[in-house]
Amino acid sequence: MILHTAIGDAYGLGWEFADGPSAQHAANDLSAFRVNPRYPEYPAGRYTDDTLRTLANSAVVLGSPSGWYDPAAYAAAYQRIHALDGRKGWSRGFQAHLDAHRESSPLQFMLALRRRATNGAVMGVAPLGFLPNEDIVRMAATAQCVSTHSGAAASSAQTVALAAHYLIYDKGPIDQLADYLEQEVDWASEDECNRTLCKRWSPVPVPAMPAWTIAAGAVFIVASTTFTGMADRLQFAIKRGGDTDSLGAVTMALCSCAKAIPDDLPSSLTDHIEDEDGRAMLRSVDLQLRAFAGL
Structure with missing residues (x-):
């Protein structure tokens, strides 16, 4: 999960909120990481806050159970x-x-924040899916959310964490993921459920700052049977435009948990995310999470 999060994050960064000819005509062919024309100083193949938050949340999962909540x-x-x-x-x-x-x-850190229901609430929440059961995942996702963001985004954080939990523990076929989430997430309203799970004519949103747009896009892409593997799912996430690194990171995190989704990402990405030591660290955290879950 952690390695794939970093790949989706770093690849998606090349198009994050970018516009103009240089972004529109850049080949989204997975042949290489690219520099975002908005952030020319940021190196290609380096992950951002999506992966940093994923690593931090993983440390909480692997720490004392009291910290989960x-x-x-x-x-x-x-x-x-x-x-x-x-x-x-x-x-x-x-x-x-x-x-x-x-x-x-930490208390001073939290009290000084202005909380919004924005995308940071779902950044890095997928590792919470390794926790033992749905009640724990729901509580942990909500605690993670309100540490830095508005409680209004808690359902979005739960959506991603519970989707990971469903896939990690192989609780059912991938095409029933939305039905599972409809039952397990603490939705504020039917409308919130419908828009996040793209039900009842709710369109798939362009990923943007609201947290629910990232959760909705990732669940749709992962559960859709129109895709073959990880590669075409990542390409589709980038084609959506907007907050492409967050959507890429969350989508790849969830894909990595799904036995039904083959890992067909090319070596141009898997061999060039960070440096050798960085890749080893990401893989090490992956192994720790799997050992924690008994996988």
């Missing part, structure tokens, strides 16, 4: 990973907050 444990994990890896891959506002609160307590 504690928003402060997630906030502390974000502070720790920023101290260990100071790359400028976070959103500008959150980057500034991390820099300003290096020495703050």
